[in-house]
Amino acid sequence: MKSLETRLKNPLRTCTASPSKPPPSPAFGGCPHGAKAEEGDSPGSVLSQSSRSEAPQARRVVVAAAGLGTVRSGSLGTGAEPSARSSAFSPSPARWGSSQAGGGASVPHQPGRRRRRRRRRLSGAAQQGERLTMALIRNRLGLLVLGVLVTFVLYLLLPAIQHERFTSRAGSHKAQARAEEKGQQDVNVTVLTGTIAGSPSILFREGFLLQRAGTPSPKRLEVVFLHGQAFTSKTWEDLGTLTLLSEEGYRSVAIDLPGYGNSPLSDSVSTEQGRVAFLLRVLKELGIQRPVLISPSMSGHYSVPFVLVHGAQLKGFVPIAPVGTQEYTAQQYQQVQTPTLIIYGERDSGLGAQSLQSLQQLPKHKVVVLPDAGHACYLEKPREFHEVLLAFLGELQ
Known part of the structure; x- marks a missing residue:
């Protein structure tokens, strides 16, 4: 105290x-x-x-x-x-955050991190969507270009196919129309195929005129058709030429040259003499005498030397822009007295014009130019070709 x-x-x-x-x-x-x-x-x-x-x-x-x-x-x-x-x-508080009770460890507080993560996710999703959209656009563009190319190719190819079908149908329809106009209801034409035996074997097609029993068969002029490099004897059947000439009273025969169509290739026709002998054999086997020889383009390798050597065995000669005419001289052509009808297309500035320079040396020739036609003028202008051919055959009878 x-x-x-x-x-x-x-x-x-x-x-x-x-x-x-x-x-x-x-x-x-x-x-x-x-x-x-x-x-x-x-x-x-x-x-x-x-x-x-x-x-x-x-x-x-x-x-x-x-x-x-x-x-x-x-x-x-x-x-x-x-x-x-x-x-x-x-x-x-902004730096250290709130403290735990009892002196525990502090937890940082960063509210902007979640927003940044969310922005990153949204940005990644947007970029992925843009990539998918661009890939889809590229795929559609590629399909569009492919469709344009296919359409362009079909545009180039279809006219030729349609033209070939049209000419074939036009020829057959025209033959039927001619038969109806003439009242020849008892006439029927069929095209048959045959084979010439030998080496090589030769396939041929011939138009036959079927008549009623008792109807006389007139004396007919014989016409032999060769073909170009890209064609065969069936070309003349599809064009309606064999049927048309048979209806007009002519014997029409078309052959497959060796190495084309159903005729096998042979070494015997590798030379000029071999090709001339080949035609002589065909005429003999088919029983054809003094025919009219129709020779377009590549078949000139066979017909031109044959005319220069055996022109007297032909009733007429119809070259259609043949090859190989420049291999012979004017003097050789001037010795041939076979009546000749030279046909070529107006737009054929290659073989048509070149062959004319040589063939016009033949003494008995006449020239017909089919307007607005190319090298295969008989395919492009079948009606005009048939008209001039029938007119020429009529002059030879």
Whole structure:
């Protein structure tokens, strides 16, 4: 009791902090942090001395308290320096985040990361959609270009196919129309195929005029058809020429040259003499005497030397832009007395014009130019070709 009374009477008495218990708070007149107070000193001077002497320790206390909250300025003394430093070390929510209760580890708080991830996902989806769209456009463009190319090719090929079908049908329809106009209802024409035996074997087609029993068969002029490199004897059948000539009273025969159609290739026709002998054999096997020889394009290798050597065995000669005419002299052509009808297309500036320069040396020739026709003028202008051919055959009878 006496000791307590003495302390109450003299509050500025020197005090020493006990190591076993904390010093009394300054609010009750105690000495903060074990500072010794002398008599006559004011409480403010004691506190300021204690604060100055314990500044490093105050800094450590402020730093340690940063995780638990803001330090009150009165807990470290009345000076301005501890409160300023405590505010400087106060935790920032934006930097450290909220602390866990009981001194746990802090968790960073970054609200912009989710938005960036979401933007990346949306951007990746948009880029993938653009790639798919471009791939679809490229595929459709490729299909469009392919369709245009196919259409262009068909545009180039279909006219020739349609023209060939049209000429074939036109020839057969024209033959039927002629039969109806003449009232020859008892006449029927068929085209048969046969083979000449030998080496090589030769396929031929012939138009036969079928008549009623008792109808006399007139004496007919015989016509033999050769063909060009890209064609066969069936060309003349499809064109309707064999049927037309049979209806007009002519014997019409077309052959497949060796190496074309159904006639095998033979070395016997590799020379000029062999080709001439080949034609002599065909005429003999078919029983044809003094025929009219029709020779387009490539078949000139057979017909031209035959005319120059055996022209007297022909009733007439119809060259249609044949090859090989420049291999012979004008004197050789002038010795031929066979009536000749030279036919070529107006647009055939190649073989048509070249063959004309040589063939016009024949003494008995006439020239017919089919307008707006090319090299295979008989295919492009079948009606005009048939008309001039029938007119020429009529002159020979």
